Amino acid sequence: MIFLGGGGEGYGTPQQLLLKYGNRHGLIAGATGTGKTITLQILAEGFSAAGVPVFLSDVKGDLGGLAVPGSPEGKLHDAFMKRAATIGLDLVYDAPPVTFWDLYGEQGHPVRTTVSEMGPLLLSRLMELTEPQEGVINVAFRLADDEQLPLLDLKDLQAMLTFIAENAKAISARYGLVSAESAAAIQRRLLVLENQGGAKMFGEPALALADLMQTDAQGRGRVNILAADKLMQAPRLYATFLLWLLSELFEELPEVGDPDKPKLVFFFDEAHLLFDGAPKGLVDKVEQVARLIRSKGVGVYFITQNPADVPDKILGQLGNRVQHALRAFTGRDQVELTRAAETYRPNPRFDTKDAIREVGTGEAVTSFLEAKGVPGMVERTLIRPPASQIGPIPAETRAAILAASPVKGKYETLIDRDSAYERLRARSEAAAREAAAQDEAKAREKAGSDWKIDRKEIEEFRNARRYDPKGGSSAERPRTTSRSSSSRSDSVGEAFAKSFARQLGTKSGQAVIRGVLGTLFGKK
Structure with a gap:
């Protein structure tokens, strides 16, 4: 079990997340500055100590401290010791094993996927395509499969779209109506994606999921941290990448039933970005993944400001909850606060709605699954201090951790193997040579007659x-x-x-x- 916190006078019983129900998903919510990041850090430490690998994104650049033990000389030490004494915790500073990743390859190991693995649905979401344009993307994928043209990086997809535009009539007769105009519009969206740095996301070597599920020599799960402070400047790219990763876990991992502890825990920070403006088909896919992926041993924890950011069908599956303070200044805020309170099993000792509004920084209203998966009664909780450092780490410390990483050198060198771009170019060059030979033959024939x-x-x-x-x-x-x-x-x-x-x-x-x-x- 993972000890999250407890209480002194006016607080409830100690709050613990049972590992057996760690794959039943969870929610960390609360207004900015109320302690969500610290709660995420504590849960990551707890899962790692139990031998469970973790994947999380560092959207503000301050979760690098997970890689370094906290210090008894820090300015927060006295406050931490006081809090630990209040909740009955013997605080020992420590740090889990950490692997840093970065889509741009600057603050961590490069992390990539291929266009084929991303798939037409997520690519269409990523580029904000219309329904007819999404249809062209689906044709491109089908044509690539039929013609044995691997789609690995963006230039492969660009080459395929050019081929479709140049042969729209013949392709329409075989796969349904496509237009050169739609293909050109998608190519313009690809340029936007490239300008956002999306080209770095696609290519080989692609990320191997096994590298996210490692443990160290002591049996502790590795905490995989995705540097996302720069990535957040392209929020749709950020959300789509995490959703792709979640989908890959769902598709590739075997069924494990009801394990004693999760195989992997996935923290989805800034979860509202996943659902803002998402079409119904995409929300349905997320709901399906969330419902079924727990049988693969994967727990998913959404971090967002308000529970209302998460669709009700998904929110209903989140059994382990930590609710930090919500502010209610407007009528809409009041409605959302009421909705948040109604999702908890009530406690006769206090009003849940009032508690959510009143808890201070470092406090929360919590509810975790108990025996037989029954939601626990809501409690006011003092959150425990983390064992690792709070805040970012120096660049030289990050570099040293990267140098000692078990995947050092595996992803740094980009591989550009034979794929759709090269094969279509070879076909074009062969066709040009054949046309030139025919023209030359006709010219010789004409010269002889003249x-x-x-x-x-x-x-x-x-x-x-x-x-x-x-x-x-x-x-x-x-x-x-x-x-x-x-x-x-x-x-x-x-x-x-x-x-x-x-x-x-x-x-x-x-x-x-x-x-x-x-x-x-x-x-x-």
């Missing part, structure tokens, strides 16, 4: 020009030549000149011209 010059025309041309092949001057031609004879001679000369001009630019034409002119000038 140089079938009538010898009679050559002879007439020679006579018309009154040229002496031996070099001497011929007699002056009588001026009494008829107009029709002159016109005929001129027309023959014009015909030859035109034929001459057509062929002068070609190598074969130049060779033939040299032969003809040599004959005309009496050269051998």
Whole structure:
């Protein structure tokens, strides 16, 4: 079990999360500055100590302290000791094993997936595509499968969209209507995604889920921390990446039934970003994953300001709850506060709604699943101090941890193997070579037919020009030549000149011209 806190006078019984129900999901909620991050830190420490790997995102850059033990010389030490004495905790400073990850590869190991693994639904959500555009993305994936064109990174998807735009008519006949305009619109959305740094998310080597589920030599679960302070500048990219990771866990992990403790615990911070503006199909997918993934041994904990940020179908599945203070300044705030209070099993000793509004920083209203999975009675709780450091760590400390990481060197070098982009380019180049060869063959055939010059025309041309092949001057031609004879001679000369001009630019034409002119000038 994980001890979360207890109480002195005016507080309830000690609050503990039973590991057996750790995969029944949970919620950490409360207004900004009420202690949600510390609660997340405490739960991560507890799961790690029990041998359960953890994945969480560091949206503010202050969870790096999990990698370093707290200090008895820190300014918070006295307050921590006082709180520990009040709730009956023997506080020992310690730190779990930590692995740092970063989508951009700056503050942790690079973490990537492939376009194929992301899938058309999440990609459409990521790029905010319309329904017709989502249909084009689905065609692109189907076509890539049928034509054996692996979609690994964004340039593969761009190449596939270009191919669809150039062959829209033929592809429409086979897969349903697609338009070059829709493909072009998606390519523009891809440019936006690249500008947000999304290109770094796609490629190989892709993240192996086994690397998120490691334990150290002492049997403690590794705490995987995703640096998300920069990633939060592209909130849709952040939410989509975490949802993809959750989906991958659901699809790849085997069924384990009802384990004694989770195989992995996944903390989804800023959970409202997942649901803001999400289409019904996506919300339904999240609800399905949340309902079924617990049988894979994965616990999912949503962190957000207000429980109302989470759809009711999903909220109803979150059995382990820590509710920090909610502020109620407006009528809407009051309604949401009432809704939050109604989701707890009431305690006759106090009014839940009042307690949620009144608890201070470092306090919470809590409820955890008890025997047989029954929700525990709501309690006011003093949250225990963390054993690890609160706040960020220096860059040199992070670098040292990365250097000692068990996955050091595995993901740092990007691999660009043969995929859709390379294969489509090879096809295009082969088609261009074939077209060039056909054009050349036609040109040779045309050149040969153009140089079938009538010898009679050559002879007439020679006579018309009154040229002496031996070099001497011929007699002056009588001026009494008829107009029709002159016109005929001129027309023959014009015909030859035109034929001459057509062929002068070609190598074969130049060779033939040299032969003809040599004959005309009496050269051998």
